[in-house]
Amino acid sequence: MRRLLSFATGLVFGLGLLISDMADPSRVLGFLDVLAIPEGGWDPTLIFVMAGAMSVSAAAWALARPRRAALFGGPMPGPARPRIDARLIGGSALFGVGWGLSGICPGAGLAALGVGGAPIALFLAAMVAGMALFALVERSLARGRASA
Amino acid sequence: MTPDWISGLLGGALLGAASGLLLLGSGRIAGISGIAGGLIEDLMRGLPGGAAGRRLTAENALFLLGLLLAPALYFGLGGVKEIGVEADAPTLIVSGLLVGFGARLGSGCTSGHGVCGAARLSRRSLAAMGVFMGAAIATVALGRLV
Numbered sequence: 276m277r278r279l280l281s282f283a284t285g286l287v288f289g290l291g292l293l294i295s296d297m298a299d300p301s302r303v304l305g306f307l308d309v310l311a312i313p314e315g316g317w318d319p320t321l322i323f324v325m326a327g328a329m330s331v332s333a334a335a336w337a338l339a340r341p342r343r344a345a346l347f348g349g350p351m352p353g354p355a356r357p358r359i360d361a362r363l364i365g366g367s368a369l370f371g372v373g374w375g376l377s378g379i380c381p382g383a384g385l386a387a388l389g390v391g392g393a394p395i396a397l398f399l400a401a402m403v404a405g406m407a408l409f410a411l412v413e414r415s416l417a418r419g420r421a422s423a
Numbered sequence: 424m425t426p427d428w429i430s431g432l433l434g435g436a437l438l439g440a441a442s443g444l445l446l447l448g449s450g451r452i453a454g455i456s457g458i459a460g461g462l463i464e465d466l467m468r469g470l471p472g473g474a475a476g477r478r479l480t481a482e483n484a485l486f487l488l489g490l491l492l493a494p495a496l497y498f499g500l501g502g503v504k505e506i507g508v509e510a511d512a513p514t515l516i517v518s519g520l521l522v523g524f525g526a527r528l529g530s531g532c533t534s535g536h537g538v539c540g541a542a543r544l545s546r547r548s549l550a551a552m553g554v555f556m557g558a559a560i561a562t563v564a565l566g567r568l569v
Contacts, residue, residue, distance in 0.1 A: 277478070278485050280448045285486035288441035288453060288534075289493020293504060295434025296427060301507035307563040323428040325537065327435025328442075332542035335443025345450030352452060355545030366529025367536070367551040371558025373521025375566070377510040380533040381526060382455035384519075385487060387506055389494030394508040398519040405523025406460045410467055 276347040289386035295324040298387040300378030307375055442539050449482070454535020455490070456526035458483045529555070 292298040297320075305311070305318030342351055374380050379387070379398050387395050442453035462483040465471055470480060497504065510518060526532040529551055531540060536555075540548025 277449045277482055280445065281482040282485040282489040284441040284445040284448075284453060285489025286493055286496055287437055287444075287489075288455075288486075289490040290496055291434045291437030291441060293434070293493055293497040293502060294437060295431045297431075297434065299504075299506040301509055304509065304563060307559050308567075309560055310564050310567055320427050320431045323431030324435035324438070327432040328438040328538045329435075329542045331436050331439025332442050332538050333439075335439070335446050336543040338443075339446050342447070345446075346448045349450045351450040352446070355540065355543060355547065357546050359547055359550045363529050363547055363551055364554055366525045366527065367554040368529075368558045369521050369525030370529055370532060371525070371555030372562045373518045373523075373525055374533070374555060375559035375562025376514050376521070377508070377518035379508075379515075379518065379522070380455075381459055381522065382490065382532070382534045384522075385455065385459070385490045386493045388491055390504050391506050391508060394510070394512075394515055395506075397512060398515045398522075401516045401519025402523035403459075403463060403519075405520040405525075406456070406463050406527050407467060407523075408520070409460070409524045409527040410464045 277349070280347060288382065291328075292383055292386040293390075295320070295327075297321065297324050298383045298390065300383070300387075302378075303374075303380075303383065304378035307378070438534075438538050439542070442534070445486075446539070451482070452535055452539045453486075454531050454539060456523075456532040457530070457535050458486050460523075460527045462487065525555075 296302045302318060302320060306321035311317040339351055345351055377398060381402060384395055384399050388399060445451050445453045465480045531551060536548040536551040541552050
């Protein structure tokens with residue numbers, strides 16, 4: 276059941292990105308371009324997408340809070356960690372710059388591959404390389420700490 | 424420009440429903456960078472041993488497969504879609520590298536921190552969202568000057 280649920284939720288997540296049009300990088304850039312507000316060309320759609328997503332997601336968290344185990348087995352996530360550290364801020368800043376350059380985030384890129392063709396594939400290849408690079412850096416840092 | 428707020432709300436509700444169902448059914452956070460990054464790390468170090476490790480790898484792969492196949496369902500339902508990618512190839516490469524590396528370093532992206540974490544009012548996720556939204560808005564604003 277967990278496997279079927281993973282596939283189905285991936286599919287619905289992608290459908291949500293396509294229906295809301297947030298799989299289209301030009302729509303995301305239209306939102307991020309706040310300097311277009313005085314010109315009247317700003318695209319506020321992302322706010323409605325986030326409002327729809329957050330309200331349903333918040334309801335799910337409210338249902339999840341008293342549960343000890345997931346419906347199809349396995350533990351529920353623990354409480355959110357409170358500590359805001361340099362990794363969180365630095366990583367989010369890098370992510371934000373990358374997102375602002377193209378208007379593509381990981382979910383949107385994956386959901387748009389079947390529509391967007393080569394440019395999306397190029398972005399995704401670089402994203403996979405960036406994630407792999409992070410894993411390599413992490414591993415060598417961990418080795419350095421272990422041998423120190 | 425017409426704000427497409429109805430399709431935005433509907434699509435957003437589907438995003439929330441997908442992450443909510445994954446949370447309640449499997450106890451997992453629908454963070455795309457976490458799922459993709461986890462799978463990449465599994466593949467890099469050779470598939471993990473143990474039933475639990477294999478189960479997680481399979482779930483991550485199936486979630487991403489569903490995401491990739493979403494256009495088929497969308498077109499099957501009668502949707503019409505053309506997307507606009509304005510960035511050129513070098514920009515797409517730099518953007519992808521920053522998005523991949525940054526999301527892993529910052530423990531999440533628009534889905535994990537945005538849709539999931541911020542909805543549970545996680546301090547970390549709210550901070551991350553503020554930083555990446557700000558950085559993205561600043562990047563677009565600077566891009567206007569170049």
